[in-house]
Structures are given as C-alpha cells and as structure tokens.
Amino acid sequence: MSKDALDRLAATIRARRTAASDTSYTRQLLDDPIKSAKKVGEEGVEVAIAATAQDRHALISESADLLYHFLVLLESRDVGFDEVCEALEQRMGTSGLARQKGPAD
Structure with missing residues (x-):
C-alpha cells in the first residue's frame, strides 16, 4: 500500500462522518474515540502476536486492520494523516536513539 492508498483510505474514513451510524462501523468508531483507541490497542496486540508467531499472512492482515483503526482514531480526534506524515x-535523518536520550543525556 502506498501513501496514496493510505490518503484515499483516510479520505474515505473522513467521508464516513456523514454516514448513518446504524449502517457504518466507521461512523460508530468516529462517534466514540475511546472505542476507537481501544481498537487500535487491540489491533496492535494482534500485530505483535502475529509477528512473534512468524505468521506472515496474519501479520499482513492484522497490520491492515491496525492501519485502518489508526486512521479512524486520528480522524475521531481531528488529527490529519498528513500531520502524522509531516512529523x-x-x-527523517535523526537517530531514534538520539531522540530517545534527549539533549541532557
């Protein structure tokens, strides 16, 4: 999946804000950011389990679920996917180790 595909998914999720909540799972999640956050946690655990089990198919499937739920969570909190990409x-070009230690370490 390219960033373009993620952008299209984010746009589809954004459009679901106007869908009927009784027919749209996405709308139900958008209306309940806490439920959305819990789904991200659940899917993250499922990704970790699939990765440790070395189950490639499950890892791919669960990663797709995680990306979807993550984008729904961002939208439910009015955070744009572009904002995350900008961060x-x-x-880029900054060591993760250096960022974790901070300037005082």
Whole structure:
C-alpha cells in the first residue's frame, strides 16, 4: 500500500462522518474515540502476536486492520494523516536513539 492508498483510505474514513451510524462501523468508531483507541490497542496486540508467531499472512492482515483503526482514531480526534506524515518527515535523518536520550543525556 502506498501513501496514496493510505490518503484515499483516510479520505474515505473522513467521508464516513456523514454516514448513518446504524449502517457504518466507521461512523460508530468516529462517534466514540475511546472505542476507537481501544481498537487500535487491540489491533496492535494482534500485530505483535502475529509477528512473534512468524505468521506472515496474519501479520499482513492484522497490520491492515491496525492501519485502518489508526486512521479512524486520528480522524475521531481531528488529527490529519498528513500531520502524522509531516512529523515523520521532520524526524527523517535523526537517530531514534538520539531522540530517545534527549539533549541532557
């Protein structure tokens, strides 16, 4: 999946804000950010389990679920996917170890 595909998914999720909640699972999650956050946690655990089990198919499937639920959570909290991508861009070229230690370490 390219960033373009993730952008399209984010746009579809954003459009679900106007869907009927009795027919749209996405709308139900958008209306309940706490439920959305719990789903991200659940899917994250399922990704970790699939990875440790070395189950490639499950890892791919659960990762797709995680990305979907993550984008729903962002939308439910009015955070744009582009904002997250921008934060990643700003970190490019910066060592993760250096960022974790901070300037005082």
